[in-house]
Amino acid sequence: MNYEIIKSDSDKKWAELTNGSIPWIRISDAMCCGSSLGSDEIIDNLKKYSAENKIQINISRVGCHGICYAGTIIDVLFNGNPRIFWGYINPKNVIKTINSYIQNGEILKDNLLGSYGDELIKGVPDFSELPGIKYQKRIALKNSGNIAFDDIFQYIANDGFSGLNKALHSMKSDEVISEVKNSGLRGRGGAAFPTGVKWSFMANSKGKKYILCNCEEGDPGAFNDKGILESDPFTLIEGMIIAGYATGSTNGFVFIRHGHEGPIVRTEQAIKQAYNNGLLGENILESGFSFDIEVSLTGDSYVAGEETALMESIEGKSSKPRSRPPFPAAYGVWGKPSTINNVKSLSYVAEIIRNGSDWFKSTGTESSSGTAIVCLSGNIVNPGMYEVEMGVSLGDVIEKLGGGIPDGRKLKMLQTGGPLGGVLGSDSLKVKIDFDEMAKAGAILGSGGIIVVDDRTCAVDLTKSLVAFCQYESCGKCFPCRLGMTHLLEIVEKISRGEGQIEDLSLMNKIGKNMQAGSLCGHGQLGYNPISSALKHFQNDFEKCMSGDCPTGSCKERKIVFPINTRPNAWQVKVGM
Amino acid sequence: MLEKYTDDYILNIIENQHCKTHTMLSSLLTVQDDIGYLPKNSINVVADFMNVSTNDVWGVASFYLNFRFDPPGKYNVEICWGPTCHIGGASELQQIALEKLNLVNQGDTEDGKVSLKFNTCLGACPQAPLISVNHKLHGKMDVKKFSKILDKLN
Ligand SMILES: Cc1cc2nc3c(=O)[nH]c(=O)nc-3n(C[C@H](O)[C@H](O)[C@H](O)COP(=O)(O)O)c2cc1C
Ligand code: SF4
Ligand code: FES
Ligand code: FES
Numbered sequence: 208m209n210y211e212i213i214k215s216d217s218d219k220k221w222a223e224l225t226n227g228s229i230p231w232i233r234i235s236d237a238m239c240c241g242s243s244l245g246s247d248e249i250i251d252n253l254k255k256y257s258a259e260n261k262i263q264i265n266i267s268r269v270g271c272h273g274i275c276y277a278g279t280i281i282d283v284l285f286n287g288n289p290r291i292f293w294g295y296i297n298p299k300n301v302i303k304t305i306n307s308y309i310q311n312g313e314i315l316k317d318n319l320l321g322s323y324g325d326e327l328i329k330g331v332p333d334f335s336e337l338p339g340i341k342y343q344k345r346i347a348l349k350n351s352g353n354i355a356f357d358d359i360f361q362y363i364a365n366d367g368f369s370g371l372n373k374a375l376h377s378m379k380s381d382e383v384i385s386e387v388k389n390s391g392l393r394g395r396g397g398a399a400f401p402t403g404v405k406w407s408f409m410a411n412s413k414g415k416k417y418i419l420c421n422c423e424e425g426d427p428g429a430f431n432d433k434g435i436l437e438s439d440p441f442t443l444i445e446g447m448i449i450a451g452y453a454t455g456s457t458n459g460f461v462f463i464r465h466g467h468e469g470p471i472v473r474t475e476q477a478i479k480q481a482y483n484n485g486l487l488g489e490n491i492l493e494s495g496f497s498f499d500i501e502v503s504l505t506g507d508s509y510v511a512g513e514e515t516a517l518m519e520s521i522e523g524k525s526s527k528p529r530s531r532p533p534f535p536a537a538y539g540v541w542g543k544p545s546t547i548n549n550v551k552s553l554s555y556v557a558e559i560i561r562n563g564s565d566w567f568k569s570t571g572t573e574s575s576s577g578t579a580i581v582c583l584s585g586n587i588v589n590p591g592m593y594e595v596e597m598g599v600s601l602g603d604v605i606e607k608l609g610g611g612i613p614d615g616r617k618l619k620m621l622q623t624g625g626p627l628g629g630v631l632g633s634d635s636l637k638v639k640i641d642f643d644e645m646a647k648a649g650a651i652l653g654s655g656g657i658i659v660v661d662d663r664t665c666a667v668d669l670t671k672s673l674v675a676f677c678q679y680e681s682c683g684k685c686f687p688c689r690l691g692m693t694h695l696l697e698i699v700e701k702i703s704r705g706e707g708q709i710e711d712l713s714l715m716n717k718i719g720k721n722m723q724a725g726s727l728c729g730h731g732q733l734g735y736n737p738i739s740s741a742l743k744h745f746q747n748d749f750e751k752c753m754s755g756d757c758p759t760g761s762c763k764e765r766k767i768v769f770p771i772n773t774r775p776n777a778w779q780v781k782v783g784m
Numbered sequence: 785m786l787e788k789y790t791d792d793y794i795l796n797i798i799e800n801q802h803c804k805t806h807t808m809l810s811s812l813l814t815v816q817d818d819i820g821y822l823p824k825n826s827i828n829v830v831a832d833f834m835n836v837s838t839n840d841v842w843g844v845a846s847f848y849l850n851f852r853f854d855p856p857g858k859y860n861v862e863i864c865w866g867p868t869c870h871i872g873g874a875s876e877l878q879q880i881a882l883e884k885l886n887l888v889n890q891g892d893t894e895d896g897k898v899s900l901k902f903n904t905c906l907g908a909c910p911q912a913p914l915i916s917v918n919h920k921l922h923g924k925m926d927v928k929k930f931s932k933i934l935d936k937l938n
Contacts, residue, residue, distance in 0.1 A: 238908050427869075427904055430910075466919070468919075502803070503803070503810075504809075505848075506850050508847070524808065584909035626867070669867065672871075673867055766875050774846070
């Protein structure tokens, strides 16, 4: 199919949808403000209302606005007015809110968040001035909350697939790689490796080649990959096709953990719509380039997100990492050259190609261009998924977007970059969100998860929970990690119980060093990070706990029950079965 | 023991699986989605279907922690014990569940009605602490609300 034809077709549909004659209601329906808060019921109630009162409405389910604390969020575009937003909507209050507005023109003040558009309404706050909106800079998430995640025409009307069209029809594949290299885009999956450079490793080999998109996202505290797939899966699909074209690949897999129905169903739906419109499959947009994408599901295993374990899992085996070399670009899934990128990394690609690498480079910092998608959770007033320009400080994120610490408490720790990342103290608020700055401070930006912890939690207690996670998730293939993590957990538990001794610190250090030197994959190599970074800032907490005097009491109050499940879990099989 | 699900029944599920690329893992996930667990004969059926040994299939089935080998309870209760939920009070939720369900760790209740599982992150951390019942998430949980939910399961 020809791009111009689908584009003008989509523009027409968009114009009808937005001309204001029929109210267009958009409902945020993503990971945390979706079905868990009753979005399905809200929609059912709206449909019933529309049928019973013979009032025409258009309803679209859209993605996350970032201000998840105000979920469920609903907005109406009607009658030439700007979009009017309400938050904290539930199946009970939705009809009253909508009916007052579209029948009587009355904008209910209850739960009103604001209006958004060129001309604002007097007496209604400006939605874009809400701190959670104002301090965001959206590139990868630009469509999220604004268009239906399940309607390819809305995506195309908002410049969707124009980046792909540009790449296929006016750029050679090595020009696409140069463009991504020049943009300074670095991997958002953990290691921050330059994406364009990674692509170039695979560009010259021939035959079947794979683009693997990593949405395993097992990091507790991170939900932005699933968030993107639930909010705007088309952006990822477009990025993957461009990556496929740049590297001369034939096939793509989107790798998601089984059970996460939202991202799985929405991605599959987007893939199907792309096929139906000639944007996937043979001869995409009449360019001669062909590419296929499918979803691959994995079981419960954190390490499946490691690049070589991911390939094992796609092949249907246990997700245990392979030794390297050979590297994935030479020997990947089924032995064929493969490139692995995180969801977020690929979600920037379409915009980079569409607007040019210099445009992308002009945002962010020298060493980290673009934006970071951070997930704020923990002891924070406004948790959410915020896209911010690289270079803003952690303090701004916590205070301005997050609204600070609730209950008049004080900030104590920030846990960043997933369980293998690190812990920072309250003196870290000046640290800039930037791959290198964060690493210098002793943590990592990694996948963007930031868990905010106030002064009710002892550093030993938090560390115990992180170490328990790492121990539980060790795949068991190599012994420095398998035994090391278990030993580390034993010691941290001992300290937390008040039975530790000062020698334990040097013992842990020794174990950690051995793990770093002898483990096969990043899980074991980085497995000592949660302890070493906590010790760097909070050795005092460890020493106090050793003398039986937990500084906050949380070690004693919170008794984690560690799951007894370990790999292999076949011990569950009853004898004689 | 007589298997409730015949080989043909299982083969039919696997042959009609949703994933385009058929593997050991995709087949096992499909069986568990349909039946709720992996009956013993499903291991053999998957092995034949994929043309691999039963050992290979056992290897995969026993590696991923979501697989189970006997029928699940009517209610699937999960409690997140990830760090965000931990600082939000997840351990209290664990304690109350164990107490009410008369368990010492995750597993099935004696009457087989409830399967309790501890999850490392349910993916909606802004609403911590979280639990889920039959895959429906319930956020901002506390002991009182959770007790009520548990009392209603029967
Ligand atoms: C134990 C472990 C778990 C990982 N989990 C993930 C994950 O869930 N998602 C992800 O994108 N990368 C994960 N990674 C990093 C990947 O190995 C890989 O670096 C990344 O997907 C590459 O994508 P990028 O270049 O776009 O960052 C993990 C690494 C390790 C060692
Ligand atoms: S380091 Fe740990 S997770 Fe990685 S291969 Fe070894 S045992 Fe598995
Ligand atoms: S606004 Fe709903 S998930 Fe973020
Ligand atoms: S840590 Fe509990 S939902 Fe993420």
